[in-house]
Amino acid sequence: MPTVTTPDTETGAVIDQRIDRVVPLTTPALLLHELPLDAPLTSAVLAGRRAVGRVLDHADDRLLVVVGPCSVHDPAAALDYAHRLREAADRHAEDLLVVMRVYFEKPRSTVGWKGLINDPALDGSGDVNRGLRTARALLLDVLRLGLPVGCEFLDPITPQYIADTVAWGAIGARTVESQVHRQLASGLSMPIGMKNRPDGSISTAVDAIRAAGVPHVFPGIDVSGTPAIMHTRGNADGHLVLRGGGGRPNYDAESVAGALDLLRKAGLPERVVLDASHANSGKDHRNQPKVAADVAEQLAAGQRGIVGIMLESFLLDGRQDLDPTRELTYGRSVTDACIGWDTTADVLDHLASAVRARRATLPTPA
Ligand SMILES: O=C[C@H](O)[C@H](O)COP(=O)(O)O
Numbered sequence: 586m587p588t589v590t591t592p593d594t595e596t597g598a599v600i601d602q603r604i605d606r607v608v609p610l611t612t613p614a615l616l617l618h619e620l621p622l623d624a625p626l627t628s629a630v631l632a633g634r635r636a637v638g639r640v641l642d643h644a645d646d647r648l649l650v651v652v653g654p655c656s657v658h659d660p661a662a663a664l665d666y667a668h669r670l671r672e673a674a675d676r677h678a679e680d681l682l683v684v685m686r687v688y689f690e691k692p693r694s695t696v697g698w699k700g701l702i703n704d705p706a707l708d709g710s711g712d713v714n715r716g717l718r719t720a721r722a723l724l725l726d727v728l729r730l731g732l733p734v735g736c737e738f739l740d741p742i743t744p745q746y747i748a749d750t751v752a753w754g755a756i757g758a759r760t761v762e763s764q765v766h767r768q769l770a771s772g773l774s775m776p777i778g779m780k781n782r783p784d785g786s787i788s789t790a791v792d793a794i795r796a797a798g799v800p801h802v803f804p805g806i807d808v809s810g811t812p813a814i815m816h817t818r819g820n821a822d823g824h825l826v827l828r829g830g831g832g833r834p835n836y837d838a839e840s841v842a843g844a845l846d847l848l849r850k851a852g853l854p855e856r857v858v859l860d861a862s863h864a865n866s867g868k869d870h871r872n873q874p875k876v877a878a879d880v881a882e883q884l885a886a887g888q889r890g891i892v893g894i895m896l897e898s899f900l901l902d903g904r905q906d907l908d909p910t911r912e913l914t915y916g917r918s919v920t921d922a923c924i925g926w927d928t929t930a931d932v933l934d935h936l937a938s939a940v941r942a943r944r945a946t947l948p949t950p951a
C-alpha cells in the first residue's frame with residue numbers, strides 16, 4: 586500500500602482558503618424518510634415516465650407539453666398554477682401529454698438567483714437544507730394533484746433528493762457539453778432532454794445524447810449520502826430539445842428538418858422537443874404563442890419528428906426583479922418572462938387541435 590501523505594494543515598494555510606463556512610447538509614435518505622414517495626405516487630411517477638417514453642418512441646401520437654414557470658420561487662403560487670394546469674391537462678388528455686415544469690435549479694449566464702433549492706429565502710442566505718425540503722414537498726403536492734413533473738438537473742448531488750419524483754428531466758444549454766452532466770444523465774431513471782448550446786450548436790446536444798446513452802463510471806453520492814462510485818447503465822431515452830441560440834431561433838420547419846437529419850446521421854431516433862422560450866422567443870414571452878403557432882402548423886402538416894414542446898408559463902405574464910425592498914407580485918416569474926395563464930390555455934387549445942390534425946394525416950389502418 587502506498588503511504589498516503591496529507592498536506593501539513595497545522596497553520597490552516599493549505600486547504601479551504603476560499604471557503605467561508607461549511608454547513609452540514611441533510612442526507613437524501615433522511616429527506617426521503619421525512620417526505621416519502623408513497624406507493625400511489627410511485628406508481629404515478631412510473632406511469633408518467635412510461636407515458637413520456639411512449640410519446641418519444643412514437644408509440645403514442647400525443648404531443649409532450651412541458652409547461653410551467655421558468656423557476657419556482659413561491660411554492661403556493663406554483664401549486665395554484667398546478668391546479669389550473671391539471672384541469673387543462675385533463676381536458677386535453679386525448680391529444681396532449683402535459684408535464685408540469687417544476688424547475689428548482691437555475692443555471693446563470695453570469696450571476697443571479699440560482700433557484701429555490703439553492704436559496705429558498707430569495708435573499709442570498711443559501712439555506713440549501715430548507716430549499717431541498719421545500720422543493721421535495723412541492724413535488725409531492727404536484728404529483729398528488731395527478732400531474733407528472735419535469736425539471737432541469739444542474740447540480741450533480743441534488744438528484745438523489747428529488748429524482749424519484751421526476752418523469753422528465755433536462756440537461757440545460759449551459760451544461761450540455763459537460764461530462765459530469767452527461768454521466769449524470771446516463772444514470773437518471775427518466776427520459777432526459779438535451780438542450781442545444783446557447784451559441785446554437787446542435788451537434789453538442791447530439792453528442793450529449795450519444796454520451797448519456799452508454800454506461801459510465803463516476804464518483805457521486807448514494808442515497809445515504811455516502812461517497813460512492815456510480816456505475817450507470819446508460820439512458821436510451823435521451824432526446825434533443827431545440828431552444829434557439831447564437832441570436833437565431835431553431836423551431837422553424839427547416840431547422841427541425843436539419844436537426845432530424847443530424848439525429849438520423851448519428852444513428853439516433855428522429856425526435857425533437859421544441860422550446861418556445863429562451864432564444865426561440867428572443868426571451869420575449871409575447872413571442873411564445875407565435876412559436877407555438879408555427880409548431881402547430883408543422884404538426885398539422887404531418888411532421889411526426891416533433892414529439893414535444895416546452896412553454897414557460899405562470900399565473901401572470903412577464904417577469905419581475907427580485908427586489909428586497911418591494912413585495913413580489915403573486916404568480917409572476919422572477920427569472921425569465923413567462924406567458925400568463927389565459928394565453929397558456931389558448932396555446933394548449935391550439936396545440937391540441939394541431940395534434941388532432943396531424944392524427945388525421947395518418948393513413949387509416951386497414
Ligand atoms: O431559463 C432561465 C434562464 O434563461 C437561465 O437561467 C439563464 O438566465 P440568465 O442568462 O438570466 O442568467
Ligand SMILES: C=C(OP(=O)(O)O)C(=O)O
Pocket residue numbers: 655688691692737756757758759780828863
Ligand atoms: C435554463 C433553461 O433553459 P436553457 O438551458 O435552454 O437556457 C430553462 O429551461 O430553464
